[in-house]
Amino acid sequence: MAALQQRTFNVIAKKEHELLDSWTGELEASGMYRNVRIEELRQQTGDFIRLLVAGAAQADSTDLRASNWEDMRQFLEQLSHSRVLLGFDSQQTAGFIFSFKRPLMPVLQAEYADEPAMLAEQLWALSELIDQLGLHTVRTFQKSREAVIKRQQEELLELSTPVVKLWDGVLALPMIGTLDSQRTQVVMESLLQRIVDTGSEIAIIDITGVPTVDTLVAQHLLKTVTAIRLMGADAIISGVRPQIAQTIVHLGLDLQGIVTKATLADALALALRRSGLTVSKAV
């Protein structure tokens, strides 16, 4: 494995401005970084070159995990994080690093004009290092993206499970979206907690917003209903649409022991009746 010569980095440091101009020019010309301000781009390319030289000056290692590349790693992580926020895709983010190779070639060629063997060796080694840097950027880019998605998922989870108080002692839970194990857990916990807090005896689970009911969803519903019963409250399931009723029958699901109603209004009427209340028209 060819080692990178300090001489290579010296020449990079020496030709910093030249490299910077051609690299930034190239990035600009590619048109991929239109949302990034030119000063910012210049700043980033400048930082990159400086950190590259500084990292190589500290130790020989071209292994990105080594301590001399600590600052570089941090810089790349910040870079990819800001790219995520700006809505760049992974190709654009990685392309930023990889495009550094192009302006680098003529500089090295000029430096090692008389030593073709050395030139090839240095080009190869440097190219490997830049590949590593690029891959690290992509990896952190992916991580930042995943973090964003995860946060959104969590927010969605919390937003989509509000527990509503319909009447004194009557709680309603309008479910929107597909029911999976995780959501059922969250829904169950928040509903049961509200039952304890408010001392409500009837909980209505409205599944109008649940697109499909399959065996798994039915099982989750059954679990929730059983837990509510264990707490000492009653559960009513409302919003069973005709198609869903058909599906339930076709699948042969057993919803026995669960009170189901077609609409939330029916469920509320039943809840009021059970609480001994009547609604009458004012004369």
Added chain:
Amino acid sequence: MERIPILRMGDFLLVTIQVDMHDQLAMTLQDDLAERISSTSAKAVLIDISALDMVDSFIGRMISSISGLSSIMDAETVVVGMQPAVAITLVELGLTLQGVSTALNVERGMQLLHKRMADK
């Protein structure tokens, strides 16, 4: 030896579990309760588990079997004040406690029992 007190209130027996249940304690409670139901000819048993924040399958089964033995001795059982976490655990363990009546708190449980007694 550690024991869970069983209080008599008229025709009812009141059991409030305020310590962490372990298996031996559960067994003792079951025995004591059977004894007390027969000696007092109680009509109903009210078990308050609002202070219980952890259960395992053994405790779950104990609740079931207490309910079973009471009904054989002609006494109703109501379990009151189950915590959300406990309810979820029992459901996940597959213990649905079929045939056990439940209520939100002691007051509601008493109301339920009075109603049942009146219906009888």
